[in-house]
Amino acid sequence: MTPFAFQLLARDGAARRGRLFTAHGTVETPAFMPVGTQGTVKAMFPEDVAQTGAEVVLGNVYHLMLRPTAERVARLGGLHVFMRWPKTILTDSGGFQVMSLAALRSLTEEGVAFRSHLDGSRHMLTPERSVEIQGLLGSDIQMQFDECVRLPASREEIERGMRLSLRWAERSRRRFEELGGPAKGQALHGIVQGGDDIRLRIESAAELARMPFEGYSIGGLAVGEPQAVMLAVLDETLPVLPQEKQRYLMGVGTPHDIVESVARGIDMFDCVMPTRAGRHGLAYTRFGKINLKNAKHADDPAPLDPESDCPAARDYSRAYLHHLIKTGEALGAMLLTWNNISYYQRLMRDIRAAIDAGTFEALRAEMDALWAKAA
Ligand SMILES: CNc1nc2c(CC[C@H]3O[C@@H](OC)[C@H](OC)[C@@H]3O)c3nc(N)[nH]c(=O)c3cc2[nH]1
Numbered sequence: 001m002t003p004f005a006f007q008l009l010a011r012d013g014a015a016r017r018g019r020l021f022t023a024h025g026t027v028e029t030p031a032f033m034p035v036g037t038q039g040t041v042k043a044m045f046p047e048d049v050a051q052t053g054a055e056v057v058l059g060n061v062y063h064l065m066l067r068p069t070a071e072r073v074a075r076l077g078g079l080h081v082f083m084r085w086p087k088t089i090l091t092d093s094g095g096f097q098v099m100s101l102a103a104l105r106s107l108t109e110e111g112v113a114f115r116s117h118l119d120g121s122r123h124m125l126t127p128e129r130s131v132e133i134q135g136l137l138g139s140d141i142q143m144q145f146d147e148c149v150r151l152p153a154s155r156e157e158i159e160r161g162m163r164l165s166l167r168w169a170e171r172s173r174r175r176f177e178e179l180g181g182p183a184k185g186q187a188l189h190g191i192v193q194g195g196d197d198i199r200l201r202i203e204s205a206a207e208l209a210r211m212p213f214e215g216y217s218i219g220g221l222a223v224g225e226p227q228a229v230m231l232a233v234l235d236e237t238l239p240v241l242p243q244e245k246q247r248y249l250m251g252v253g254t255p256h257d258i259v260e261s262v263a264r265g266i267d268m269f270d271c272v273m274p275t276r277a278g279r280h281g282l283a284y285t286r287f288g289k290i291n292l293k294n295a296k297h298a299d300d301p302a303p304l305d306p307e308s309d310c311p312a313a314r315d316y317s318r319a320y321l322h323h324l325i326k327t328g329e330a331l332g333a334m335l336l337t338w339n340n341i342s343y344y345q346r347l348m349r350d351i352r353a354a355i356d357a358g359t360f361e362a363l364r365a366e367m368d369a370l371w372a373k374a375a
Helices: 046-051 061-066 070-075 079-083 127-137 155-178 198-209 227-240 255-262 273-279 318-326 330-357 360-371
Strands: 005-012 015-022 025-029 031-033 056-060 088-092 103-107 112-115 122-125 141-143 187-192 215-218 246-249 268-270 282-285 288-291
Touching: 005 330, 015 330, 025 031, 025 330, 031 056, 031 330, 056 061, 061 070, 061 088, 061 122, 061 127, 070 127, 079 088, 088 127, 122 127, 127 141, 127 155, 155 187, 155 198, 187 198, 198 215, 198 227, 215 227, 227 255, 255 330, 255 360, 273 282, 273 330, 282 330, 318 330, 330 360
Parallel strands: 031 268, 056 088, 088 141, 141 187, 187 215, 215 246, 246 268
Antiparallel strands: 005 015, 015 025, 103 112, 112 122, 282 288
């Protein structure tokens, strides 16, 4: 089995160009990872997701443990086989969903006991169980079980959650190694917490940096805080993490968030924005965001972007897309999701090329002009 590895290939300021090596192929970074929470990137065929240039998709412990259960996915050959995605899969540990979706939760040192939001059945997630589930799914890049404290929160609450997550990091790591994750070429990330408290953020990152994680995620952000707060946390946290390991900013973000975070040293992103917005008629393009619900598109024969290499952007008129969205036709969600994922992958390709060419600051200025106000 090829071991997991991350290679730092080039830098342009604090922006990094890298490459991940996993058991299911390589991943060029900075990378955007489409969200496939329940074993599907909603409204897209896996072949089309791959055609956009995406090399990693996300799965989620919370959803998949409830339906169809991790044991059933394992019996059917694991998540790669189940969803017909041959490339890399990153799974989230459930630490976020269990606090936002589950009913009747009780959080203790052991873990989180909760009732399913679907049928009220009782479940328990612990660091050990979350890592076992990610192993059953066959995930290439796994997340520790953590607690994401919602902002705004008191310093006591933020500190409690951050220290609990550090203890859960150790237990997640121990279980990952007992299950032979490293020998299977799998990676486990420690997740930095600490809310918007810089001292706690630095302490969390420093403690995790002492543990043998293959990579690190920045959690507890993109939970409603202003972009300036998120970026300030990155400014203080990223220098504390090992340079030679990949950094994943969870749940981020808009094109502007992504460029500003790459500028500070983030390598990987995930966000429901392009897929969710697509289902609601919003198209991301090189010209900005276009709302296809707007009647002004009703007679427009032009496609979203005639120069795009994505059929959804190049071959269908805005009039037709407007019609599909207005009538609630499934094809509307499919085409706009395909367009949006393609746009995000095109943005990541441009970012990687700019870092390679040493022209990242010029791209950053261009994206700032286009996206800063359209947050
Ligand atoms: C959006 N902002 C945001 N997302 C976040 C997620 C992923 C949500 C997970 O939910 C699904 O998307 C809705 C995805 O699951 C495939 C994602 O991994 C987080 N996950 C963990 N474990 N810890 C965090 O501190 C955390 C913070 C977040 N902030």
